[in-house]
Amino acid sequence: MSILVIAEHDNGSLKDETLNTVTAAVQIGGNVDLLLAGENCNAVAEQAAKISGVNRVLVADHSVYAHQLAENISLLVTELAADYSHVLAPATTNGKNFMPRVAATLDVSQISEITAVVSVDTFKRPIYAGNAIATVQSMDKVKVITVRATGFDAAACDGSATIESLDKVTDAGLSSFVKEELAQSDRPGLTSAKVIISGGRGMGNSSNFNLLEQVADKLGAAVGASRAAVDAGYAPNDMQVGQTGKIVAPDLYIAVGISGAIQHLAGMKDSKVIVAINKDEEAPIFQVADFGLVDDLFDAVPELAHSL
Amino acid sequence: MKVLVAVKRVIDYNIKVRVKSDQSGVDLTNVKMAMNPFCEIAVEEAVRLKEKGVADEVIVVSIGPKVAQEQIRTAMALGADRGILVETDEPLESLAIAKLLAKVVEVEQPDLVILGKQSIDADNNQTGQMLGTLAGMSQGTFASEINVGENCVEVTREIDGGLQTLSLNLPAIITTDLRLNEPRYASLPNIMKAKRKPLDVKTPADFGVNVISGLKTLLVESPQERSAGVLVGSVGELVEKLKNEAKVI
């Protein structure tokens, strides 16, 4: 068995989700190679070579891969896939973008967002916003899989893989990059933070999110939001936690002014400890919270920031 | 230009599903079904393109049982011109759905195909991308804004780090994210009008598509339930518990 893992990175550094995906690959068993496709990504290759469990880092460094265009990346992965029994990518927006193209070209099904490896061909994945867990078996010749990072621990980084460069250039010529507006933040990313404090519609406006940031500063936490808060313009889209936003499982998740709709719970209910602050004691969020505080957030949150 | 929209019949998003006691799947008997929310957004976007004079025909297609005609009629009440149902009682997987949609694309030759980014039942997030490859088209997934130009379409995508804008050659695939638009409600006269719009019924066999899947669902279980914890009386008590009991801060 031989497994190809696709690295998630921004040409400058490796994203943590890659480490969780390698762990899933190691659990399946066999030889694990990592594909790094990007432009001027040498520094990332050095980082990737240290991931324990990885045998070779295959680097495809070319401008056609600079922005991870799905059409180009999927062609590259499809060509390489012939040598592997499994192809794994993190279930990030990037992995979700190109992996189904790989599967369709190989004429195999994709198994989306696995959270556990049962055997070499059998995996668990949540469906219906996490309200049911399906165990699925794949009979396909190549298993194309995306991995939900919260289901697996991060691989350690004390390995020494060999780095090999690929000279394959696969340019579909179908799309081009125009621009990017990325959030600038010194805080930890939502999907890797140990503590997250999220605000919902109850926050009332975008400047009130500062209240959450004061708590986040004290705890080294990331700040998240419900869809209602994002839709209302209180927070940018990349902060949305939930079924259709980011899936998180920190040690501590503090939900402030969030009612606890199933779509929101789907994104955070695997957190170790959940705290809810809400003025409505009937809010469904209290049904999943380890510690609930029925209070006005405009009193409770500043007090919390003070007492930390 | 011609726009094709794929819509899926799914469980209503307000309903919390229950796993069957024999663990063969989730219990869908007598639960309310509706159009997948992301597909509603796809229909709305297509109809807006028509209202702006960018599109001249909006075709809606669904693959599913006979009753999926309801969702096609709903889409037509929202403004789609005609519908196609590829009727099957088998629960098909994304790859089979994408293959059938590719056949519909071959027949209809749309300039733009709009799909939801994921369906809220399977949560697969695959069909549009698979169709993209099979139909040889470019793709703009998780779209929050689209602007159609000459022979190309600019798509702003919601990605993990923020927003990314791509330019796609036409014909192209677009999958919708939540903030692309807010779907309208169908008015009564439009619901009545939709009943007279043409709806073609086909079968997978008409297209000669092999819908056999390489995946087998062995088991569907309930997730581990979280039980409610305790209510604390004050911020002080909360901090104390987080420090000493849960030891997370």
Ligand SMILES: Cc1cc2nc3c(=O)[nH]c(=O)nc-3n(C[C@H](O)[C@H](O)[C@H](O)COP(=O)(O)OP(=O)(O)OC[C@H]3O[C@@H](n4cnc5c(N)ncnc54)[C@H](O)[C@@H]3O)c2cc1C
């Ligand atoms: C297809 C689909 C996908 C979705 N995906 C997601 C998703 O990924 N993530 C997501 O979050 N949602 C998602 N949703 C939306 C979801 O259904 C809810 O609408 C949303 O989560 C509600 O956000 P909220 O809890 O912030 O707002 P509300 O439900 O309006 O709750 C606000 C809460 O704040 C409390 N509050 C108000 N003022 C105060 C105060 N001063 N002090 C304390 N408490 C206060 C209120 O008591 C209330 O409980 C999705 C919906 C659909 C249809």
Ligand SMILES: Cc1cc2nc3c(=O)[nH]c(=O)nc-3n(C[C@H](O)[C@H](O)[C@H](O)COP(=O)(O)OP(=O)(O)OC[C@H]3O[C@@H](n4cnc5c(N)ncnc54)[C@H](O)[C@@H]3O)c2cc1C
């Ligand atoms: C009763 C029933 C039971 C099922 N059980 C299982 C199961 O146990 N395991 C399993 O893997 N699958 C099962 N399926 C199939 C599964 O629900 C999906 O139909 C299939 O996986 C297609 O992918 P998706 O809907 O997740 O697509 P996604 O890629 O999540 O959907 C994205 C978009 O593709 C389009 N689309 C998807 N499906 C259709 C369609 N039918 N017609 C038109 N457009 C469509 C829509 O625009 C949608 O928004 C079942 C289906 C049914 C009806």
